[in-house]
Amino acid sequence: MVDADPARVPSGPSLATVRHRLAAAPPDLFEPTVVTAALVADLAVELDGTVLDAASLDRLDADLDPGVGALTVDLATRRVLVGLVCWLVRDPAVRTHPGVQAAAAGQRTRWMLDIVSQVQVELAGLRPDRDWVQLDEARDELARAFLRFARVLPAGEDLATAQDRWLAVxxxxxxxxxxxxxxxxxxxxxxxxxxxxxxxxxxxxxxxxx
Amino acid sequence: MPTTESSPVPDPALTGYTPMGSVGLTDAERWPTLDDDGHARLAALRAHPDAPVWVHATGDRLTAADEPALAAAEHGPTDADWVAGLIARVHGSVPAYRRAQREGRSGPGSDLSELPTVTRQDLVDDVASYVPVDVPLDRVLEGSSSGSTGAALNVPLHPASVAADLVLLQRLVAATGAVWESDPGRLGLANVIDQRTAFTYASAMTAFRRPAGAPAPLMARVNLSGWADPDSRDRFLVAMDPQVLSTATLPLLRLLDLDLDLHPVAVVSGATDLPTAVRDAVAARWGCPVLDLYGLRETGPVAVSTDGRGHVLVARRVHVEILDASGGPVPDGTRGEIVVTVDENPYLPLLRYRTGDHAALVRDVRGTVLVGLEGRAPVLFRAADGTPRPSIDATQLLQAYGLAAYHLHQGADGSVHLRALPLRGLGLDPRAAADAVARWLGRPVGLTVLDDVGGLGPGKPRRFSVDV
Known part of the structure; x- marks a missing residue:
């Protein structure tokens, strides 16, 4: 990456940590009955005690939980990705990691919401939903995307290596x-x-x- | 060898030089902005009773849309940071740099020194990687460059950047104090060559900067060996009395030999090194400025020498670095390879293009100056004691002895032979030049004295060679 300042990107959890966590994702994250917006809201409280305001909750609901009847393919896949991001952030090995704490810079909910929105933009529609946890290459792609949007480097990688490997997957x-x-x-x-x-x-x- | 109408092509492989064999347009397409009077004058030039066989027809292809580019060519670049702008732009639009950015090797904010150099071979292999993807290709012209060695190269040229050469010549001539104005009684410019086969044509110079209403001057590309009857050639040249003779060293020598009643406003020489003796001879004969123009087909004009004391960078979007053999920069004043960055041809912006030519760079009141320009990679001769001696030394020696043209060769056994064309009328003995080379290398030097430039063979001559 030519335009980033390497000094500003802290080292985070290892890629293996994130990949294993994905492989262990609970199957109910793929169910259409999951209330994804609630997962996000609960995680905000858990991270730094933030209670999302009514307007934010309405936006999340409208975006991720418009009701089973309104479930399009695109929405279903975005809901899965958001559920998986919440699952990764909830991992103590991730959220308590010093690199992650440095990247979140005291605004953990803001940091988590950024990942939630960027992962949807980057990955929605690219693969069948269950591939993200079942296929090696898909787990690699989601794990690297997650760490990238979490603004940390995979442990043991420098910026150039991380960039090369991200582009490769x-x-x-x-x-x-x-x-x-x-x-x-x-x-x-x-x-x-x-x-x-x-x-x-x-x-x-x-x-x-x- | 004269080219005749009955046998215009000396070799079956040269069918491209069959008269009008490479022609595909109408005159209206060749000169879209030329008025009826201009077409009439051009027709008269083509039909002149002493005109050569025109092997080709070509125009300047300029439209009204090219006028802003030509107007800009009247002065140099106005933005000092054009190199940074070019670097940013090519990373978005030129495949080679888009690739480099994707792979993290460079980016829009990279410094010029961080970018790789580009060689002639890179362009031979894959010129498309250096052509921006966002420029319409509907006006592409083929620019061919034979080079002194290696494969021929075809590069895309744009009519406006080709015509900008003319505007630059006008500026360079004006800077010497000479007056070059539209004169319907004379040919505005003759591009004079002297070779076995060549494209020759007549054209109108609609890009020529002139007051409103003044006619576009005419020009012709003529081959001194291209007339069946030399008297006809001489009559044509005298009748046209070209205002500017744009040529190269060897045809220039031939012109001087012909001793015609010509009155050039200026002489422009390119393609080969211009020996001091030839520059002086032109000044003595015609009393006009001599511009020794350095450039490549791929880059266009780079630098010009008006006095033989170094080539001053021309005011275009052209930037020069001097690099050593490993590609690293050398301090000012140190010889190395000339590496050019240029942003003039919309079809071929070049960053760090290795010219294969050598010089040292100095900066003085004239600007950026290339000193000791040697028009190809220096050849190393071996002295009797085994020491390598660079050809630049021989250039200085041989020019000092008043040779107009020469070829110095060293065989695998170390033997040295000089083929020399002395400048006539100076009473110099070419044996003295050979003796000087003998002292320089500590070896005997064989000598062949040539009567005319034909003895050096066709095309761009090699001045030095060694068998290794």
């Missing part, structure tokens, strides 16, 4: 990469055609010699 990055490479490939072919066209071959008058 990031489905969105790899998808964008393939897309960008396809654009560049098409562009290279277009350039070749443009240079070979008669109107390019005729060139233009030259005023100096090189």
């Amino acid at each position: 990031s489905t969105a990055y790899q998808r964008d990469l393939v897309r960008e490479m396809a654009v560049e490939q098409a562009r290279a072919e277009e350039l070749e055609r443009a240079l070979a066209a008669q109107k390019a071959k005729e060139a233009a008058a030259q005023y100096a010699n090189y």
Whole structure:
């Protein structure tokens, strides 16, 4: 990562810690009856005694628990991701880690809510829900995304290594990469055609010699 | 070898030089902004009774949309931090730098010194990686560069950046105090070459800066060996009396030899080193300024020498570093490879492009100056005692002895041979130059005295070579 200041990113829990915790996630997190907004609200109280105000709770409800009848595929997958983030934050090995405490900088609820929203943006729709806990590569991706949005480095990794490994497992990055490479490939072919066209071959008058 | 109408191409492999074999446009497409009077004058030039066989037709392709770029070329860059802007931009739009950013090797805020250098071979292998993805390709022109060694290179050029060369020449000529104004009675510029086969054409210079209403001057690219009848060639050149002769050392020597009644406002020389003796001969013959222009097809003009005392960086978006063989910077005043960063051609911004040419960089009241410019990687000769001796020493020696052109070769057995074309009329003996080389290397030096530049072979001549 070129634009971050390495000195400002503390070392957090190991990747293995987070991966194991994901593998042990309770199956009921995948049930449509789970009240995800309540998981978030309870966790806020647990983290630093924050009681979310009525407006915040209404927004969470509207976003994550509009009722079983309104459950779309997108919403279901976001609910699972939020449930898994809450499960990870609740882990004492995570939330009491000194690096995490430094990253949260005394605003643990704010810190947790940031992860909740960023994980949804980054990962929603990329994989089938249960893959996040069952598949090695998916656990890797969610664990690295979680630590990244938690603003800590996986234990034992420096910023550049963490960045490289994140890009290697990031489905969105790899998808964008393939897309960008396809654009560049098409562009290279277009350039070749443009240079070979008669109107390019005729060139233009030259005023100096090189 | 003269090119004739009955046999315009000396070799079957050179079919690209068949007259009008590479032509695909109408005159209206070649000069979209040229008025009827301009087209009429151009037709008259093409049909001149002594005109050469025109091997090609090409224009400047400029439209009204190019005018802001040409107007900007009338002065240098106005933003001092254009390099930083270029670095930021290419990381968003140029595939090679987008890749570097994705992989964390560099980014929009990187310093120039953190970026890798780019070689000619990089462009030969994959030029598309250096072409921004966000520029429409509908105006791409093919720019070919043969280079002194290695594979030919085709780079995309933009009509406005090609034409900006003309605006720069106007500025450089004006800076010498010479007056170059639109004159319908003369050819505005002749690009003069002398080779076995070459594209020749007549064109109108619509980019030429001039008062409203003044006609666009005409130009022609002519090959001194391109007329069947040399008298016809001489009559044509005298009748056209080009205001600016834009050429290179060897055709320039040939022009001097022809001893025609010409009155150039200025002479521009490029492509090869311009020996002091030739510069002096031009000054003595025509009394006009001589601009020795250094650049590459890939980069456009980089620096110019008006007095033979170093090449001053031209006021374009061009930045020069001097690097050592390992790619590290050298202190000012130390010789190394010229590495160019340039942002003029929208199709090919280049960052840290290795030219393969060598010089030292100094900064003085004239600006940034390349001193001791050597137009290709220095060749190392071996003295009798085994010490390596760089070719730059020989350049200084041979120029001091008044040679117009030469080729110095050392065989695998150490033997040394000089083929020399002395500048006529100075009464200098080329044997003295050979003797100087013999003293320099501690070895005997064979000598062949040439009568004309043809003895050095076609194309961009190599001045030094060694068999290892």
